[in-house]
Amino acid sequence: MVASVTSFGRSGVYDWLIQRVSAVIVGLYVLILLGYLLGHPDLGYEEWRDFITSGSMRIASTLALLATLAHAWIGLWVITTDYLSNSFVRFSCQSACGVAAAIYLVWGAQILWGL
Amino acid sequence: MQVSIYRYNPETDSEPYMQDYHVNTGGKDLMILDVLALIKEQDEAVSYRRSCREGVCGSDGLNINGKNGLACITPISEAMGKRDSKLVIRPLPGLPVVRDLVVDMGQFYTQYRKIKPYLINDTPPPAIERLQSPEEREKLDGLYECILCACCSTACPSFWWNPDKFIGPAGLLQSYRFLADSRDEGVSERLSDLDDPFSLFRCHGIQNCISVCPKGLNPTRAIGHIRNMLLQRAT
Numbered sequence: 001m002v003a004s005v006t007s008f009g010r011s012g013v014y015d016w017l018i019q020r021v022s023a024v025i026v027g028l029y030v031l032i033l034l035g036y037l038l039g040h041p042d043l044g045y046e047e048w049r050d051f052i053t054s055g056s057m058r059i060a061s062t063l064a065l066l067a068t069l070a071h072a073w074i075g076l077w078v079i080t081t082d083y084l085s086n087s088f089v090r091f092s093c094q095s096a097c098g099v100a101a102a103i104y105l106v107w108g109a110q111i112l113w114g115l
Numbered sequence: 116m117q118v119s120i121y122r123y124n125p126e127t128d129s130e131p132y133m134q135d136y137h138v139n140t141g142g143k144d145l146m147i148l149d150v151l152a153l154i155k156e157q158d159e160a161v162s163y164r165r166s167c168r169e170g171v172c173g174s175d176g177l178n179i180n181g182k183n184g185l186a187c188i189t190p191i192s193e194a195m196g197k198r199d200s201k202l203v204i205r206p207l208p209g210l211p212v213v214r215d216l217v218v219d220m221g222q223f224y225t226q227y228r229k230i231k232p233y234l235i236n237d238t239p240p241p242a243i244e245r246l247q248s249p250e251e252r253e254k255l256d257g258l259y260e261c262i263l264c265a266c267c268s269t270a271c272p273s274f275w276w277n278p279d280k281f282i283g284p285a286g287l288l289q290s291y292r293f294l295a296d297s298r299d300e301g302v303s304e305r306l307s308d309l310d311d312p313f314s315l316f317r318c319h320g321i322q323n324c325i326s327v328c329p330k331g332l333n334p335t336r337a338i339g340h341i342r343n344m345l346l347q348r349a350t
Contacts, residue, residue, distance in 0.1 A: 012316035
């Protein structure tokens with residue numbers, strides 16, 4: 001057992017499952033958006049705003065945002081632990097990724113729920 | 116034919132270099148180990164490991180024209196691609212070089228030791244032996260044949276980057292060999308040892324291990340079986 005305190009769930013199985021589930025969520029979200037855009041060729045601003053600010057789409061967008069952040073964290077954590085051998089550089093990069101993820105989360109919530 | 120050999124003697128060389136040799140094969144499709152023996156006749160300082168010379172001991176794993184394999188069972192015709200003008204022989208990648216083509220296998224064996232490569236069974240053994248049915252024994256086929264030559268693990272980028280944390284395909288194949296053994300009682304203990312983000316889950320399934328295994332084994336499939344066992348246990 002290799003101890004790791006910076007991975008997403010501290011468990012290999014947990015990270016593996018979250019990465020796959022989050023990929024499915026983001027994939028479904030993209031399909032919903034594509035389906036809507038293809039089904040509305042003459043889409044205007046008002047109609048798009050009503051769609052994206054509807055209750056179900058706000059929940060879907062929030063879920064997609066959380067899934068993207070979790071997926072990105074796991075992926076970037078793997079990349080940093082593969083290619084950054086210096087622990088100071090690696091932890092600094094991971095910290096920067098964590099701060100960026102937190103900013104995106106708050107910013108995304110503001111955009112999605114502040115309209 | 117032209118042969119280029121990786122040379123490095125830490126006592127005299129500041130850095131590794133490639134040295135070219137001309138070898139007369141007599142038109143025969145020799146094994147790479149035979150080519151090395153002919154080079155050794157020219158230059159007895161060239162160092163490499165070998166023992167059984169028939170693909171059983173796993174001593175002469177080398178990187179031959181960019182692909183890992185056993186020198187003793189790899190013929191020149193198989194090693195030389197259509198565009199290759201010469202034979203290029205290097206040590207297995209990723210492991211520290213002791214001298215020329217000889218690598219330090221310490222990291223590889225450390226990972227192997229971690230998977231507890233022995234039966235865990237605290238039940239008092241019967242008078243003669245612990246029996247298995249033919250079906251139970253069949254589950255070990257494709258697993259027990261591994262000769263620990265390290266061709267797979269040293270072809271794996273995940274092992275190159277984290278040789279101290281990732282068990283590697285050879286060790287994980289052996290781990291499943293014991294997880295699949297009906298006589299073993301250490302399944303829970305073995306799985307707990309692998310449930311971290313590095314030991315097993317650093318495998319991304321690129322299957323380099325399958326393409327280089329000189330025994331035709333499939334470590335990626337074994338890793339998939341272990342992952343399924345971990346998932347079943349955790350969900």
